[in-house]
Each structure stands twice: as structure tokens, then as C-alpha cells.
Amino acid sequence: METINDITQDFGTLYHPKSALVFYETKGSNTDVYVEHFDMDKNGNPINAHPLTVKEANVLAKALNTEQENNKAFLKSNGILPTNILHINPNADKGAVIWYTKAQQRQLYFVESLGIPNGKAPIPPMLWKASKNGLSVFALSSDRRPNEKTKLYHTPYFNIYEDGKVCMGTVSVDIKKSASVEEFIQAWEYYFFNSYFSHLLGKHNPIKGNCVSLWKDLVNTDKPFPKEVLKPNNKTLKNLL
DSSP: OOOOOOOGGGOOOOOOOOEEEEEEEOOSSSOOEEEEEEEEOTTSOEEEEEEOOHHHHHHHHHHHHHHHHHHHTTTOOSSSOOTTEEEEEOOTTTOEEEEEEOSEEEEEEEOGGGTOOOEEEEEOOEEEEEESSOEEEEEOSSSSOOOTTOEEEOOSOSSBOTTSBBOOTTOOOOOOTTOOHHHHHHHHHHHHHTSEEOOOOTTOOOBSSOHHHHHHHHTTSOOOOOGGGBOEEEEEGGGGO
């Protein structure tokens, strides 16, 4: 007997037809427009044709305004702008944020083949640049708030290209169109640190030394991150603006 798998959880949001509008226009030089409103039965067939009422038109206008406001809300702050935000482009299609984080302890995950245990480890200060579709990360030499002249370093992680772009692998990234800037940066940091580091990309070694040995020595310890292993990438913050 074949096993039946329930895949309903994989479905997206289902929308059901509720009503329809038909616009009629007269011919000639002095055209006139008439709008007819239809309800839909349970099978999606139009029924109960009648002229569009003022009440129905107001409901439609409110729905369109709400959608427009949601699109405009992308990368707006929920309150006072966080101090670690350095730059925001709030464009609904090409929006991006640049922010920084200080040195801290973070939970890290590694694939088994690397031989590095999962656990908390010290990480250096970081500079982040993200859009809805991609993420780039860089290391910093201090916790000071960066300026345009601040020098950037390669981040000491796996799964990152030499230009700083992050390979998210099989991680499913879902950033809402109406995400506030706080939600946006929180989501990207979550995606980055909750994915498994697996391999170096190409011939790029992001540190001075052996990357595997570095993390084996740091995971589950109270050691500070050794900033002397960071490699400069000949970029400054100004290059990202």
C-alpha cells in the first residue's frame, strides 16, 4: 500500500473569488462609463448583477489604499531608528540596508565533515549589506561606529565569496514586502547564523591561517576573537554606498 503524504502545508495562501466588476463604456465623442458589480457563488460563477454602489466603491478604495501603504512601508522604522543602521534605500523593489554589529558571542553551526563542533563562539564586529534578495558581509577591526573611510576586512567564515556575497545554499529566504527595517535586519542575521557553514568558495581563504583550525580553537570557549587573523579586502564603507 502506497504512503500518502500530506502536502497541504506546502501550499501558499489560497484566494477565493468573491466579486467582480465589469466596466461598460459608450461609443462616440462623449463617452460615458457604467460599472456593474457581480457577487460570486461557491463555484466562482458571477451572480446578482447590480450597479456598483457607493459603499462597495469605498470598500474597494480602502483595499487599494491599504495595499499601496503596505508597499510604501518597506524598510520604515517602527520607532526611533536603531543606532547601528548606517544607510537605508527604502525603494520597494531595490531597497537595501547597511548596518553593523559589535563583537559578540553567537551560536554557529557547521556541517559534520568540517570536524568543527556546533556551539557558541566569539565573532568579530561585522558590517552587513542586504537587499530582499541577497546579503553581503564584511568584518571590522573595532566596535566603533563605521564611517565612509572605515576599512573593511574579509569575514572569517565559510560559504562567502571573495566580494563578500553570502552563498545561502538551500536556506529559504523570505523577506516581507512590508518589512520594517528592524524586522529586515533581524531576519537576515537569523538566516545567516542559523545556516550551516560548509565550505570555502573557490580558492578564497578569508583569513591569515587555517579557517577550520580557527573555529575549532574558538567554539565553546571564552577566548576573544583574534583580530590579527583578519585579511583586508581593500574596500571601505564608501565603496558600498
